[in-house]
Amino acid sequence: MDGNLGFETIQDDREGGRFRVHRGVFTRDDVLETERRAIFDRCWLYLAHISEVRNPGDFISRRVGGRPVIFIRDRSGKLHVYFNSCAHRGALVCREPSGRKRRNFQCPYHGWVFSDEGKLIDTPGPGAYAENFNSDGSLDLQPVPRFAEYRGFVFVNFDADAVSLEEYLAGACEILDLVASQGAQGMEIQDGMQEYSVRANWKLLQENSADAYHAGITHSTYFDYLGSRDKSLDNFDNTLTFGGVRDLGNGHAVSESQGVMPWGRPYARWVPGFGEDAKAEIDAIAREVIEREGREKGEKIVRGDRNTLIFPNLVINDIMAVTVRTFYPYKPDYMEVNAWSLAPIGESPTSRERRSRNFVEFLGPAGFSTPDDVEMLALCQQGYAAADFAPWNDISRGVTKAVVEKSDELQMRIFWRHWDKMLKSELDERV
Amino acid sequence: MSETNLPSRQQIEEFLFHEAELIDDWQLNEWAALFDERGEYQVPPTDLPKSEPETSLYLIFDDRHRLAERAKRQLKKTDHSEFPRSIVTHIISNVRVKPGAEDYFVVICNAVVHRSRMQRHDIFPARCEYRIVRDEDRFKIRRKRVILGVETLRNQGKLSIII
Numbered sequence: 001m002d003g004n005l006g007f008e009t010i011q012d013d014r015e016g017g018r019f020r021v022h023r024g025v026f027t028r029d030d031v032l033e034t035e036r037r038a039i040f041d042r043c044w045l046y047l048a049h050i051s052e053v054r055n056p057g058d059f060i061s062r063r064v065g066g067r068p069v070i071f072i073r074d075r076s077g078k079l080h081v082y083f084n085s086c087a088h089r090g091a092l093v094c095r096e097p098s099g100r101k102r103r104n105f106q107c108p109y110h111g112w113v114f115s116d117e118g119k120l121i122d123t124p125g126p127g128a129y130a131e132n133f134n135s136d137g138s139l140d141l142q143p144v145p146r147f148a149e150y151r152g153f154v155f156v157n158f159d160a161d162a163v164s165l166e167e168y169l170a171g172a173c174e175i176l177d178l179v180a181s182q183g184a185q186g187m188e189i190q191d192g193m194q195e196y197s198v199r200a201n202w203k204l205l206q207e208n209s210a211d212a213y214h215a216g217i218t219h220s221t222y223f224d225y226l227g228s229r230d231k232s233l234d235n236f237d238n239t240l241t242f243g244g245v246r247d248l249g250n251g252h253a254v255s256e257s258q259g260v261m262p263w264g265r266p267y268a269r270w271v272p273g274f275g276e277d278a279k280a281e282i283d284a285i286a287r288e289v290i291e292r293e294g295r296e297k298g299e300k301i302v303r304g305d306r307n308t309l310i311f312p313n314l315v316i317n318d319i320m321a322v323t324v325r326t327f328y329p330y331k332p333d334y335m336e337v338n339a340w341s342l343a344p345i346g347e348s349p350t351s352r353e354r355r356s357r358n359f360v361e362f363l364g365p366a367g368f369s370t371p372d373d374v375e376m377l378a379l380c381q382q383g384y385a386a387a388d389f390a391p392w393n394d395i396s397r398g399v400t401k402a403v404v405e406k407s408d409e410l411q412m413r414i415f416w417r418h419w420d421k422m423l424k425s426e427l428d429e430r431v
Numbered sequence: 432m433s434e435t436n437l438p439s440r441q442q443i444e445e446f447l448f449h450e451a452e453l454i455d456d457w458q459l460n461e462w463a464a465l466f467d468e469r470g471e472y473q474v475p476p477t478d479l480p481k482s483e484p485e486t487s488l489y490l491i492f493d494d495r496h497r498l499a500e501r502a503k504r505q506l507k508k509t510d511h512s513e514f515p516r517s518i519v520t521h522i523i524s525n526v527r528v529k530p531g532a533e534d535y536f537v538v539i540c541n542a543v544v545h546r547s548r549m550q551r552h553d554i555f556p557a558r559c560e561y562r563i564v565r566d567e568d569r570f571k572i573r574r575k576r577v578i579l580g581v582e583t584l585r586n587q588g589k590l591s592i593i594i
Contacts, residue, residue, distance in 0.1 A: 192476035192488030195583035353485040366490040366590035371512035
């Protein structure tokens, strides 16, 4: 594409076996501005998990696609998503990240009061406004154009004309089904949120989150740790020449394998590091899932390792535990990241503790791996200062292979082709 | 451990200053050796500083083996987030010694840890809660819990040093 950006963003040479991305897409303000319109204002963006607003009155406030929103289950049990901005002068009406509303939101600036449904119900000082002042509802907290849930995952869309969430998720529905089916009573976000940042362009984290090729090098110290703990590393092929990558449609992709990764999974793959006592419980968890969901799907649920990229900025990695990770660019070279642990409702205390330990051995801003990812992305971003003279990223790995393995870069090409198509259609519309 | 058998604040401060010096000097295996055989190192999530690690997702939930491996990892060139190594400076203050339970007593202090590396300067304020036992004439750490005095890790991006 060149369009109005004035430079070639990707080179997709299938015959020549070469795929390249221009480094300007990570550094330029005009690219980010275009992405905001073409991608973040068009795509379904992950907001929250339904378990975060389990009871009437439960709410969370957070930024999605850069905009402050409130997600609330009102006192009658109905769900709402509205913008967290007072109709009067625009202040945030809710400053707490989460809680339970017994009554209303009151703006801290002039005291306008909004019900849990987002309706304006009081303005302090009688007789100052016309009687039909809010007859059109324009002084209520404004609802987001669209929101929808798929198997507990709640998304918003700022485009009122967008396709349905299910149509958008396409093949990714299958992955969300697998994750949502782990717990017999459903899934919940575990307490404790990871809020960090990376001084790099947001697209680098989408690339990194399913990049099996980097694992053996960037995360060699994590594999050293696994080796120190037990024998689970002995038969592991760390060149990752197994598994595969699937195109899930609309820019989504999964990198997957079954039963071959060396780490423990608290729901089916016992490793000696869990201790002998844990074996019976872990085997029982696996048996329950397989009996409930059938052998084929059950095996996928409990033994499959899946790094899933949902376009544009949601990662669901079902590896040593399940992490839900989303991020948003506030500048071309800065993104904020939110991540959570997703766990079965009603999990036993011993299994929950095993999950908690296992999650942070690798994942999170103080784990044995995520800090190194944060470092690598920042190093890439710093290198792009030389983009005028060293302009191209190479993403050709596996491009000529008939059978693509987990360590190939197909999932990145899927992302980039879709990204490029969306930017191009936005720029074409503007011409 | 009861009130009467508590060490003096000065004795404890000597121990905490020694620990801080080991971390600042990157003698991390020696730091890990300060923990007793049941030692644990923990950092709660920034949004739930008063939670417990068995139920909430901590940032760090290390048993004795993992904290020793954390120390070893940080000394490797392949610990990319700490190569080249940060300049680390601990300031320890507000030290208090309190009775505990079983064979341990409790020490609480504040720490401000500065980290400088690759043109960035990060600050980690923290309240540290220790369970400490006596091992002959030495102190050993049974548990160190670091409650970060930050709302999120947006400024720092990650926690790749020992607090």
